Amino acid sequence: MTTTRIAVRAGHPRAQVDLVVGALAPRLVGRTSRTAHVALTAAGMLLLGGDRVEVEVDVGPDCTLELEDVGGMVAYRALGSTSQLTLAARVGSGGTLLWRALPLVVAEGALVDRRTRIDLDRGGRAVIRETVVLGRQGEAGGSLTSHLSIADPDGPVLTEDLDLDGSSPEPGVLGSERVLDAVIAIGFRPDPEPGSLELDQPGAVARHVGRHTHESSLDRVWASWAEQATSTAASRAAPEPTPAGVPHPR
Template sequence: MEAEAVVRAETAPMRRGTGGPARVTRIVEMRGEAPLLPRITATPGPGAEVVFVGGAAGPLGGDTLALRIEVGPGARLTVRTAAAAVVLPGTGEPARQSVEIVVADGGELEWLPEPTVVAAGARYESTLKLTLGRATRLLMHDTLILGRAAEAPGDAVVRWDITAEGRPLLRQQSAYGPAGHPGWQGPAGLTGGTVVASELRFPDIPGTTPRLPSAVGRAVCELAGGGLLTTVVATDALTATRLLAPAPPPARERCQSITPAREARRTPARA
């Protein structure tokens, strides 16, 4: 199977009399083929959101899927998937997926797909090419699960090629599974884990989000181009999600922040 999908977002003036911001993001082009079927969802604010729903099982071995996302100048777009994708064996050839994303000057993109599960015996090759213009913002999540529950892992090769303002921001390629390098499960690889999750923020502006420290199972890397890459390895998706999420404040701090507000409501106003 070969399938292609395209989503293009641009800004447009707000209709008169509706209030709100002067410009909002509109989806000006959206088309897809099973299993890449995009749908527009309602979202508050001036941005737009598109969710991809699975129109067929897979991807299967031998499938070739291509996705292109274009975010126009000043536009704000969030892209999600409705459910995890399960890569299954097919013809014996790899299932290939290529994603090309262009974010023009001043654009913002949140790329938040659900996990990709590579079943036993499956082969998966994924490439992401992302080009960021000037003054852009990016939040990107990626989760790869090697094997279903109580199942041997499949093979996966994942490559990212990201450019920001005309300069390389991140170039990396990782291979996992029995066909990967001999030490992929060792201390220099997944250390026995089966879930790899990554979060990329660009730019990394200190103070805007809590900064996670590197720890067991989590590597935090400041990129020379101004981004922040966090990668975690775990034995299950729930643990990987927790490792990526900032820890909540201690209970004592939460109580201290709540108590003054409660006391203010109880204290009667003075004339």
């Protein structure tokens, strides 16, 4: 399948936003000279066994990109064939990525390999929301292998590997629960939340484990940390681009 690509660069009067449709179709919701809001929706039925879904994101220096899913994604029974979901993002110096993903539902019999990599330049920030649901209503759920890697110019900031199988629940992972919800903030110190994990480098992780998505309290955490990330970005943003021939105000 074609790779879905989303890139934003500062411009005047509006930012330059490049969108390439792949398995997911990005749609521009709005933009200013340094910000863009893009919605993602499936361009076809996803995820089927053997599907290869790739998403590449590039946030320019001092820009803010807000990504949101229009609908969640269901990984269907795979009949022994693994589906691959690869997400790669680069955030330029002083840039901000806000990526709010709706739940990935791993249906019974599905086999999913998900890999997420985020690279931050100096001063870059990211807040991402990831939710995994094992099984549809009445199902035990399929199998998910997930790898998350986040790095800045000094090296790795957060690396996680997760193996879930609804047919073989493991104590200390999800156990008998079926929902794993997480908000991850990187590149700044968000206000601490009850039970959140503060990272060695600037960043934090808040998680919820339970039976149902509506039981999670992380909507509020997402809203708070996203606002803090954009407030930090606004306070450090460079001056707006000035058209040729127009002097900067003194």
